[in-house]
Amino acid sequence: MAMAQVGAAGLGWAAPRDGGAAARAAARWGALAQAGALLFVAQLYASPAYWFPTVEVLRLGLAATLLGGGAVLARRLVSGERLRLGGPAALLLFGYAAIAWLSVLWSIDPAASRAAGLEIAKLLVVYVAVLNALDTPARIRTFLAVGAVASLAPAVGGVRTWLAGDHLVEGTRTHWAGIYADPNRLAMGLVVALPFAIAAFGATRRRWLRALLGAAVAAQLAAIVLTGSRSGIVAAALALGLTLLRGRLSSVLKGMVVTAGLVAAVLAFAPRTFWERSSTFSDLSADASVEGRENAWKVLGSIVDQRPLNGVGAGGFIHAWDRYAPLSAGGHHLVAHNIFMEILGELGVFALLAFFGWVGVVLWRTWRAGADPVLGREARAVFAALAGYLLCELVNGYSYSYSLYFLFAVGLATSRLAALHGRMAAAERAA
Template sequence: MQATDSSSARSSRWEWAQLTLLGANLIWTTLCLGGYRSETMVVTTALAGALFVLHLAALAYETPALPRHRADLWLLPFLGYVVLNILLVSPVPWLGWRDAWNWTMMIATFSVVLNGIRSAAPRRVLLGVLIGLGLIAVAMGCYQRFVAPGWLMLGRHQVDQFLHRASGPFGIPNSLAALLLLLLPAVSVRAFRRSASVTQRVLWGWIGAVFAFGLLLTLSRGAWLGLALACVIWPLAIRRWRWSRRLAVAVAVSIGLSVVGAVAYQASPGVRDRVGQLVTHGGELSRPILWRAGWELFRDRPLTGTGGGSYNTLFERHRPKGFIDDPQWAHNDYLNTLSDYGLIGFGLFFGVVASVAWRSWRQAGANDRRSRAGRDAFAVGGGLGVGLLAFAIHLGVDFHWKIPALALAFATCAALAVPPISPAPSAIVTRPRRRWARGAAWAGMVATVLVVVGVVRMQQAEALRNEARQAIDRQFHGRTGPDAAGLREAMGALERAVALDPANAQAWSDLAFVRALQTFAESGRGPAWGEAAEIAARRAIAASGVVPEFWIRLGVALDLRGQTDAARAAFERARDLAPQHSHVWYYYACHLSRDTKQREAALRAVAICLSLDPGNTEGEALRAKLNVRP
């Protein structure tokens, strides 16, 4: 009996230790712009690695061994396929590895919560951490909406298009809405439990009202629609009800939501504006363009996809005339996964997700709810399920899984929603199997440490690259022109970046850019800096020949060296890769303008540039210069 108590206590300590690391990671990543910046991801990656190492140690050394959910193991083939896809298919592997790490963190977090944090108390605390983050996020959203519209975390300033919408600790209002979608139903059901006291009803009702108000402040139409659909589907999925009751409750929910929507529309000018934009434009403007491009990329390679992280680069193949945005992702995580990883990757991931959801729903419906604890667990699990469904619907119009904080929160809520496995007498593991399990755990820990060290270096390199590029962009936006000291500092940061991560092709491209700019700061050394820029540009192209920017950097470097024909071939390659991108035509026109015999060709190129982007001020200046005859 004493040994059993000791084992239980030791097991509990493992759980609380894992909870501490996961809670710290959720708080850090969420409050640092959702983990969007590479500087944040250095810490996030280290915490995630430490958490998984601790989890492996717990699996090996906690006694007695507990039965495992196998849902996380079912996702391992997907991760293996992602690695193969990046190695064999992706044209931009340095971007693919970042995407692979985001998937890995999400799946690892799901595994830790599913099999490492099992007891009721730490699971309640974990959900409490998420709820606390939600309250802090809404408070930040209120500050943005009513006090300082341009305020963002980490000294950043909100972009103009989001100034009148709350984004909380994130940079995007839809990201705050996604976090609240996960939490609002789970909080609301606690207020309506039969066993809840008056105090509990008031407390949870107040928290639910705060989350609902925060969701309203985001002015996220997709989130509102996702929550409404999930709430209507919820009664239809309650197996113990007769269909007549399910339909009646679904209709009642629909009517209630319609009334709430009508009141919000009348009371809030922001809601009226957002709904009015939807009606005026006949739907979305930019998202259908991104979705069509993603679908066309999927059709190009339906089985394997175009490769992890490739969407933004290969979007140039399908960029329509006049579309000047840099999309990054498809604004639809399902389509983005299909585009990058094809039917194989899509099936390996979403097939498992659908299977786990189906099994969890059936098991929850069959669980014993005669006890108060059983009823409460069923209600909270159902609330989490509704939130996950609303989040899943919202994924159809956004890229929440590309935001690390949201991916971690989703994985946590998904694992909390899976019904637990009850220990059985056969769960005791024999000594030989225990030795084997410990050996496997140690191998996993070593592999995790090696992977995390590599990813941390990759994130550090990207952080240096971002810092250097932003410093250069600030010089040009301020119209001060390139500054010699600033360029040297940026060059040093980029050289450190490529030393840390030689596979980061974008860092090599930016290094080529800075070296080319040195010709303006150090007159008379154009050929020397041109040669240095060419070396960096060719390193970028060696990593990926499908990025038009890399060919532009090579063309500029070759022009500095006086190799006109080779430079023209590089610019024409960039033009072929991105025929509808205005900047490509601008650089091509600049190249042609260096030869007086190519003046008419340069004018045609700059005319195409301005037809694609009439607001291109550099193109206007070049056309004016070309129209002044010597």
């Protein structure tokens, strides 16, 4: 009895007035919300419009977001279940978003800020929809598995592009299609999916699915290497370590063997171009991409000197060069190449503190959930994915990122259920 009461309180469930009928309706809406979340992560990676251009008119990403968000609201209406936003700490996230929306009032480019505000609104819908849809361990595991399998499309696509030598970036770096046409974006997306595939592999006993997930891990690592993304390679190593080298001693020992095998495979099969690009770590001063980042940070310095509290407005950094770039920064307009610097330059110090605090909350909660006996494997994978993705963001900088916001949602959904399991176990012991 005590366990049931703790479970109901933890889920925020209010008993429907209509008893069983309302509960069944809520369950149907919950299943539809999960379907929306799965469709969202599948299309984010697999990009069906690339394979079947005729479906582009359907705008599957938007459709999945509306399906999931609408189903979450409908379940709330029929059941009385509380809409989860992430707890009191979510004020940091929504405060950051509010500053972005208000920035149109002082923006140097109001049109760009209105577009950025709309993008942030869509990201928040994704966040809320996924957070509320993933309300059981099984749904979280299914979400990770679907994302991992869907990542086969860009991973295999990147490998095939490299093998065909099809318009390689800088002559050596692979890419794919859509948002993954940028080698760095391809590497970042696969860094997220890599821990998902490892966690899903450990959670399933279906041989066909294990084979598929094993192929996904191999394809992901190969594609990351072939992108030539130095931050992606370092982030992949970090994600592997955080996924495999934490947990029970037996799991850590297995993880060490797997990690050593994967590293050996990379060392054995990495092409010459991988080693040539990686060797530039020793002399970054001569690297053109590093020079571009330094120029962007010079512009940031000028913005912070003149507008430290409010920035140039959401989406305005790339438009700020004509007004704020010193002569030494050159005339080529660039993004900030660092997510936190981009937020500082566009929205000011208060928005930066809010966003930074929010990221810290999500990382801390997800890290703690890694000790949970039920969802620990999944929590460690989500933490590894988020940590790896944020590492890439430190030298790339894409604050309007669907991957980032669904990671926020999955991390908090996992940590919420892990905390619920802890309370249920404590109540059982007390009883």
